[in-house]
Amino acid sequence: MTYCVGMMLDKGLVFMSDTRTNAGVDNISTFRKLVSWEEPGERVMTLMSAGNLATTQSVVSILDERTKAAGEREPSILAAPSMYQAARMVAETLREVIEEHADCGQRADSTFNATLILGGQIKGSSPRLFLIYPEGNFIEAGPDSPFFQIGETKYGRPILVRAYDPAMSFEDALKLLVVSFDSTVKANLSVGAPFDIQLIETDALRLGRRHRIEADDPYYLTISQNWGEALKQALDSLPPFTW
Amino acid sequence: MTYCVGMMLDKGLVFMSDTRTNAGVDNISTFRKLVSWEEPGERVMTLMSAGNLATTQSVVSILDERTKAAGEREPSILAAPSMYQAARMVAETLREVIEEHADCGQRADSTFNATLILGGQIKGSSPRLFLIYPEGNFIEAGPDSPFFQIGETKYGRPILVRAYDPAMSFEDALKLLVVSFDSTVKANLSVGAPFDIQLIETDALRLGRRHRIEADDPYYLTISQNWGEALKQALDSLPPFTW
Numbered sequence: 433m434t435y436c437v438g439m440m441l442d443k444g445l446v447f448m449s450d451t452r453t454n455a456g457v458d459n460i461s462t463f464r465k466l467v468s469w470e471e472p473g474e475r476v477m478t479l480m481s482a483g484n485l486a487t488t489q490s491v492v493s494i495l496d497e498r499t500k501a502a503g504e505r506e507p508s509i510l511a512a513p514s515m516y517q518a519a520r521m522v523a524e525t526l527r528e529v530i531e532e533h534a535d536c537g538q539r540a541d542s543t544f545n546a547t548l549i550l551g552g553q554i555k556g557s558s559p560r561l562f563l564i565y566p567e568g569n570f571i572e573a574g575p576d577s578p579f580f581q582i583g584e585t586k587y588g589r590p591i592l593v594r595a596y597d598p599a600m601s602f603e604d605a606l607k608l609l610v611v612s613f614d615s616t617v618k619a620n621l622s623v624g625a626p627f628d629i630q631l632i633e634t635d636a637l638r639l640g641r642r643h644r645i646e647a648d649d650p651y652y653l654t655i656s657q658n659w660g661e662a663l664k665q666a667l668d669s670l671p672p673f674t675w
Numbered sequence: 676m677t678y679c680v681g682m683m684l685d686k687g688l689v690f691m692s693d694t695r696t697n698a699g700v701d702n703i704s705t706f707r708k709l710v711s712w713e714e715p716g717e718r719v720m721t722l723m724s725a726g727n728l729a730t731t732q733s734v735v736s737i738l739d740e741r742t743k744a745a746g747e748r749e750p751s752i753l754a755a756p757s758m759y760q761a762a763r764m765v766a767e768t769l770r771e772v773i774e775e776h777a778d779c780g781q782r783a784d785s786t787f788n789a790t791l792i793l794g795g796q797i798k799g800s801s802p803r804l805f806l807i808y809p810e811g812n813f814i815e816a817g818p819d820s821p822f823f824q825i826g827e828t829k830y831g832r833p834i835l836v837r838a839y840d841p842a843m844s845f846e847d848a849l850k851l852l853v854v855s856f857d858s859t860v861k862a863n864l865s866v867g868a869p870f871d872i873q874l875i876e877t878d879a880l881r882l883g884r885r886h887r888i889e890a891d892d893p894y895y896l897t898i899s900q901n902w903g904e905a906l907k908q909a910l911d912s913l914p915p916f917t918w
């Protein structure tokens with residue numbers, strides 16, 4: 433499993449992903465699921481992935497190769513005229529990779545599916561955030577649905593729904609995300625630290641801060657310990673049940 | 676979907692279930708999923724169900740008929756010598772009902788599976804709580820896993836994990852459950868009010884308080900509105916994220 437969240441704020445985009453991959457509970461590894469591209473002053477993009485690791489790594493490799501040999505291998509997301517076109521390219525690549533392995537070669541019990549979150553900004557337009565399905569279609573975040581989750585989405589969702597505010601600072605958003613990730617990690621062994629963070633500030637047109645939270649990060653441990661206590665106090669502050 | 680929680684406290688057992696059933700989002704009904712039996716001074720039991728409604732109603736009807744024609748139709752859970760034997764009878768009945776419809780008659784796209792929570796007390800032993808699987812086997816709650824959830828379990832789990840305390844009062848437990856149910860209802864349309872509540876006090880050997888929380892219940896609405904605010908304050912009380 434996996435847990436990734438992409439979030440739109442007034443200040444820009446926030447991305448956070450775990451790094452655990454597993455093939456059964458007896459085969460656990462750490463892989464980076466968050467990758468970014470930039471052309472400073474021109475465009476900036478971040479992609480996160482959940483699902484079959486072979487599929488998502490293949491998608492990232494194809495996209496990455498095309499950006500490095502610009503002019504030779506088209507279409508490159510660094511040449512896309514808009515974030516919408518970039519999302520289409522990523523979605524098309526994802527669909528091709530899945531199709532390629534779907535009905536040939538050896539069969540696997542699980543499918544080779546993957547789901548992606550793509551966000552970024554291209555000069556001249558606003559930051560945009562997309563959720564891309566394995567079928568190759570995608571949806572875009574807006575004021576009504578300002579964040580996307582992929583992977584193990586349920587445990588960490590209630591706190592996001594309740595506490596998200598588009599006006600919040602990057603630091604407040606990251607605190608909220610750490611709580612959401614901690615709730616998920618506590619419930620699902622297949623989601624785990626370290627967590628990768630990437631910011632894309634609105635109109636900066638270059639990659640913002642990037643950070644990795646390790647499992648023994650003092651801030652993460654503090655939040656993890658104090659959140660239980662804070663929740664109990666929140667519960668105490670509610671009126672008692674009466675018959 | 677469904678959401679039911681059975682919880683062991685020092686004071687006794689608490690059961691709470693929603694009442695929504697659905698066959699697609701365009702076919703929603705309200706059905707009671709919580710049923711109780713008692714022989715005052717002798718034994719008391721409560722059963723909650725998640726899964727195929729035809730299956731769970733059939734299981735309850737079979738168990739219920741047997742209790743009403745005692746001596747004629749065996750085995751009756753009201754004659755079981757222990758809660759363990761009662762759980763075996765319920766599990767056996769569940770397995771039989773599922774098997775009966777599994778490979779004959781018309782086929783349905785979904786399976787006829789169901790999962791049950793059974794709890795209660797028989798004179799001379801402690802209250803016990805079981806989770807019964809469609810395969811007919813079951814597990815028992817203990818100090819390490821003092822509550823069971825069935826149906827849509829994920830959204831409402833983090834708050835239970837963090838705030839559960841075996842020493843809490845019935846009223847505090849119900850407040851906690853209302854919060855857990857509210858988080859679930861907010862995220863999954865197929866879980867909905869009214870909610871049924873049943874208490875079984877330790878050593879009372881008769882059914883405890885029983886209550887139904889309607890969708891417009893003032894307490895439920897208060898909790899639902901205030902919990903968001905309480906969560907934001909809990910988040911504010913945590914130390915800020917720093918780079």
